Amino acid sequence: AAKSCGRGNFQFFSAAMNAATHERLLLENRLWQALEQDEFELYLQAQIDLRSGSVIGAEALLRWHHPELGMVGPDRFIPIAEESGLILPLGDWALQRAVLLLDRWRALGLGHLRLAVNLSARQCHGTGLLPLLDRLLRETGIDPALLELEITETAAMQDPERSRELLQQLRARGIKVAIDDFGTGYSSLSYLKLFELDRIKIDRGFVKDIETDPDDAAIVSATIGLAHALGLEVIAEGVETQAQADFLRGKRCDEAQGYLFARPVTVAEFEVLASTAETV
Ligand code: C2E
Numbered sequence: 001a002a003k004s005c006g007r008g009n010f011q012f013f014s015a016a017m018n019a020a021t022h023e024r025l026l027l028e029n030r031l032w033q034a035l036e037q038d039e040f041e042l043y044l045q046a047q048i049d050l051r052s053g054s055v056i057g058a059e060a061l062l063r064w065h066h067p068e069l070g071m072v073g074p075d076r077f078i079p080i081a082e083e084s085g086l087i088l089p090l091g092d093w094a095l096q097r098a099v100l101l102l103d104r105w106r107a108l109g110l111g112h113l114r115l116a117v118n119l120s121a122r123q124c125h126g127t128g129l130l131p132l133l134d135r136l137l138r139e140t141g142i143d144p145a146l147l148e149l150e151i152t153e154t155a156a157m158q159d160p161e162r163s164r165e166l167l168q169q170l171r172a173r174g175i176k177v178a179i180d181d182f183g184t185g186y187s188s189l190s191y192l193k194l195f196e197l198d199r200i201k202i203d204r205g206f207v208k209d210i211e212t213d214p215d216d217a218a219i220v221s222a223t224i225g226l227a228h229a230l231g232l233e234v235i236a237e238g239v240e241t242q243a244q245a246d247f248l249r250g251k252r253c254d255e256a257q258g259y260l261f262a263r264p265v266t267v268a269e270f271e272v273l274a275s276t277a278e279t280v
């Protein structure tokens, strides 16, 4: 298409090639090198038991220290990594780091902490995940129940039968499974019956206006009730205010995660937080 454009069109395109496009090129160019050069880091965001207020674990969230752009969040590079296939080695790297952390925590007296890791659609539908997990579990001897894998309903529903099998295999190993961003995909509730799950993560989009929007309040409240009726635990994402936390606690939501309690921080910062803090 670029070739058929006249000179004027090309100039128009150049002018319109905005910061976002430029950034995408910068990210794409370096993405593969980045893993080799150790530019990725796992940040950890605390997860809180709403009844006791204590830190019960964390979610691992990828960060990229790009040499020119500085710290880059996953929303900017995960989609590119998905397209290019880098998500497979990157996802393996994140899982390995996470399992090694659980192993380290056992030695540090933090052996009660759970660690959740996000899975991409490609990881779920490829063949490498279970052998990798088996090797990591064997090599470290960590309690598999301390590892939780988060899968979005969108990713799971790309191939429901395969996802069903994967989740079954994960749970047969004692690994926990959570549905991430619950309520944001175009899937039906029937998959709650199809999939073996441990936890539902209510998307922060529903939590944001919980105090002012009766629809959001109703959706969150009903989701908690539905999850509990199915024997699942519930964690709410994106909790930013005390009023939101109070609402969720009142509805018997089990756990919460959000800026009210802690932002995603480095491993060292999280370890301090988890050793000292009784939050809320
Ligand atoms: P997610 O799994 O739903 O993670 C939660 C996101 O919400 C994180 O964004 C977190 O920083 C943000 N968040 C937490 N609490 C609050 C809050 O109170 N307010 C607001 N506004 N935001 C909050 P982050 O770290 O930018 O990650 C974005 C997404 O990138 C994640 O969404 C996940 O889908 C993906 N991601 C992150 N790490 C990985 C990974 O290792 N593998 C894969 N496949 N995806 C990842």
Ligand code: MG
Residues within 6 Å of the ligand: 059, 118, 150, 180
């Ligand atoms: Mg997640």
Ligand code: MG
Residues within 6 Å of the ligand: 180, 181, 201, 203, 237
């Ligand atoms: Mg989420």
Ligand code: MG
Residues within 6 Å of the ligand: 181
């Ligand atoms: Mg999200």
